[in-house]
Amino acid sequence: MKLEERAKELEGARLATLNIAEDLDEARIEAEKAKGELEETNIKLERSNRELQDFTYIASHDLREPMRKISAFGQLLQESLKGKLDEDEEENFAFMIDGATRMQQMIDALLAYSRVTTQAKPAKRVDLNKAIEDIKSVELAVLLEETGGTIHVPEPLPAVPADPSQVHQLLQNLIGNGLKFHREGIAPEITVRSRRVNGNMVQVEVEDNGIGIEEANYEKIFGMFQRLHSREDYGGTGIGLAVCKKIVERHGGSIGVNSAPGKGSTFWFTMPTITNDELRITNENNKLGGVKNYK
Numbered sequence: 292m293k294l295e296e297r298a299k300e301l302e303g304a305r306l307a308t309l310n311i312a313e314d315l316d317e318a319r320i321e322a323e324k325a326k327g328e329l330e331e332t333n334i335k336l337e338r339s340n341r342e343l344q345d346f347t348y349i350a351s352h353d354l355r356e357p358m359r360k361i362s363a364f365g366q367l368l369q370e371s372l373k374g375k376l377d378e379d380e381e382e383n384f385a386f387m388i389d390g391a392t393r394m395q396q397m398i399d400a401l402l403a404y405s406r407v408t409t410q411a412k413p414a415k416r417v418d419l420n421k422a423i424e425d426i427k428s429v430e431l432a433v434l435l436e437e438t439g440g441t442i443h444v445p446e447p448l449p450a451v452p453a454d455p456s457q458v459h460q461l462l463q464n465l466i467g468n469g470l471k472f473h474r475e476g477i478a479p480e481i482t483v484r485s486r487r488v489n490g491n492m493v494q495v496e497v498e499d500n501g502i503g504i505e506e507a508n509y510e511k512i513f514g515m516f517q518r519l520h521s522r523e524d525y526g527g528t529g530i531g532l533a534v535c536k537k538i539v540e541r542h543g544g545s546i547g548v549n550s551a552p553g554k555g556s557t558f559w560f561t562m563p564t565i566t567n568d569e570l571r572i573t574n575e576n577n578k579l580g581g582v583k584n585y586k
């Protein structure tokens with residue numbers, strides 16, 4: 292009798308185990324299906340991303356030429372019609388030329404934004420001190436002279452594995468903004484510092500003593516064509532920081548700002564620091580020109 296009960300118990304346990312095994316099997320099939328769907332979505336996303344990038348590149352690249360023509364011939368026409376138009380007509384003409392010139396600048400800006408991905412170069416060791424020295428003496432030399440600005444690097448900065456011309460562009464945009472958005476009558480002073488964060492990342496800070504930014508605008512300014520001032524007060528198209536964000540993110544870092552109106556701003560970005568050996572291996576693994584951990 293006892294033996295029979297025991298046998299029943301065991302049969303019950305066997306059936307329960309079978310049920311569990313069946314459930315597990317079902318769960319495995321579900322998980323595999325979900326994985327497949329996710330992979331498919333990823334492929335679709337990548338494709339649409341690429342299409343969007345291609346579209347931005349082609350649109351901006353091909354719109355450039357006709358836009359240049361409108362702007363250049365418009366200016367010629369404006370010259371030759373000088374004195375022949377009444378005041379209203381001249382004003383309308385000036386609005387038209389101004390619009391064309393602005394559109395041309397925006398198309399150029401869009402192209403620069405799209406080139407961050409379409410013309411990316413393989414990562415190399417980039418010495419940030421050297422990059423700043425180059426920017427000081429070449430790209431920002433005129434702005435430094437005009438504003439009477441100075442750039443301090445109190446402690447030596449590290450080298451990062453990155454696309455050299457993009458790091459150049461990133462620092463140039465951030466330092467250039469620091470020089471441009473200075474307070475009236477106060478010469479801009481820029482300080483660039485760095486520190487290690489989260490083990491293998493470096494955080495670079497570009498601090499200025501300029502007009503500052505309200506907290507409500509901390510995110511907005513990294514969007515395309517987003518500006519907080521009129522073109523009459525400060526020139527520019529509003530693409531600089533959007534390009535910076537795109538550059539930093541494709542190098543696997545992040546970017547942000549801390550600021551107070553009237554007290555200056557500190558723009559910061561992070562980037563991974565890896566050894567030269569790792570850099571060589573990641574470049575060898577990726578013949579297309581990006582670094583493996585790039586986005």
Ligand SMILES: Nc1ncnc2c1ncn2[C@@H]1O[C@H](COP(=O)(O)OP(=O)(O)OP(=O)(O)O)[C@@H](O)[C@H]1O
Pocket residue numbers: 400464468469472499501502503504512513517518519520526527528529530531532533556
């Ligand atoms: N260092 C700064 N101090 C104060 N405001 C800033 C600073 N940097 C950026 N901003 C604000 O953020 C906006 C966006 O900056 P961004 O560099 O994208 O554009 P821009 O400098 O106006 O034009 P572009 O960079 O295309 O020449 C600026 O118009 C300005 O209002």
Ligand SMILES: [Mg+2]
Pocket residue numbers: 464467468527530531532
């Ligand atoms: Mg700018």
